[in-house]
Amino acid sequence: MAFQGFDLTGRVALVTGGTSGLGRAIAIGLAQAGAKVVVGSRNPDKIQATVEELLSISDGHSGLNLDVANIASIEAVFCNLRSEQPQLDILVNSAGTTQKKDPLELTLAEWEHVLRVNLTGTFLCCQAAGSWMKEKQSGSIINIASLASYVGLSEVSAYGASKAAVAQLTQSLANDWAQFGIRVNAIAPGVFPTDLNRALLSGTPRGEWFKNHTPMRRFGEASEIAGAAIYLASPAASYTTGEVMVVDGGFLASGVGPHP
Numbered sequence: 001m002a003f004q005g006f007d008l009t010g011r012v013a014l015v016t017g018g019t020s021g022l023g024r025a026i027a028i029g030l031a032q033a034g035a036k037v038v039v040g041s042r043n044p045d046k047i048q049a050t051v052e053e054l055l056s057i058s059d060g061h062s063g064l065n066l067d068v069a070n071i072a073s074i075e076a077v078f079c080n081l082r083s084e085q086p087q088l089d090i091l092v093n094s095a096g097t098t099q100k101k102d103p104l105e106l107t108l109a110e111w112e113h114v115l116r117v118n119l120t121g122t123f124l125c126c127q128a129a130g131s132w133m134k135e136k137q138s139g140s141i142i143n144i145a146s147l148a149s150y151v152g153l154s155e156v157s158a159y160g161a162s163k164a165a166v167a168q169l170t171q172s173l174a175n176d177w178a179q180f181g182i183r184v185n186a187i188a189p190g191v192f193p194t195d196l197n198r199a200l201l202s203g204t205p206r207g208e209w210f211k212n213h214t215p216m217r218r219f220g221e222a223s224e225i226a227g228a229a230i231y232l233a234s235p236a237a238s239y240t241t242g243e244v245m246v247v248d249g250g251f252l253a254s255g256v257g258p259h260p
């Protein structure tokens, strides 16, 4: 008999930022593994396009307008979800933003916006999902960390601070919520060209530097992140919590490469 541990049939998933880049690839992967997926972000056209793609896989997927920087929007989305879904099994917090700027020039508003979306938005969605999952004594939350959770990447100080905090938040919530049957993990992606960073990476010295310092000598493709999310969401990961799973082509493992 085939291994069933990755089967998500009957599970309900919310993917914030699920309409673009890594979140979209994760939403598609979760749907392909059997989950009913709700994607949430701000742009209605991207929501509609993603839901259409999900519905080409299977029935029952939907999209909601969500701004994770706005607590009223988060509350409205969870109120809507609670009225329409019997439970929430999986939350993926993929909504994110960045700001590349010399830290000496970064304004308070820019700093606060990045922290607001990446850290506070993630926390508030974890909190809303966590209270619902606690009632059911079951759930899997997956946050999106970064290489910048671990190392300094030039001129993304607010982003790095937010992503280091997301990694620690993941461990804190895993520690607090294991007693409620809620697992909390994160994925730390390496470099995947998406709308977030394509202009910074395509044909730029920064992009070449990243490739040259990645043992696999290439960027990731968004579809290559889905398997980690399916695993962390699935019964196969029933004893995994507080983990930050790095998917980076070997970047963080690299000291001196084969061509020093």
Ligand SMILES: NC(=O)c1ccc[n+]([C@@H]2O[C@H](COP(=O)([O-])OP(=O)(O)OC[C@H]3O[C@@H](n4cnc5c(N)ncnc54)[C@H](OP(=O)(O)O)[C@@H]3O)[C@@H](O)[C@H]2O)c1
Binding pocket: 016, 017, 018, 019, 020, 021, 022, 023, 024, 040, 041, 042, 043, 046, 066, 067, 068, 069, 093, 094, 095, 096, 097, 117, 144, 145, 146, 147, 188, 189, 190, 191, 192, 193, 194, 195, 196, 197
């Ligand atoms: N790509 C990489 O190399 C990489 C590496 C490490 C970590 N990450 C992280 O992976 C996550 C996804 O990034 P990505 O690369 O897939 O970027 P992306 O293609 O730009 O996707 C970001 C998603 O977040 C949504 N979003 C942005 N602000 C939002 C808000 N305030 N409320 C709700 N949704 C919001 C966007 O939709 P709308 O703009 O329509 O709302 C979009 O769906 C982020 O947390 C990012 O930091 C990416």
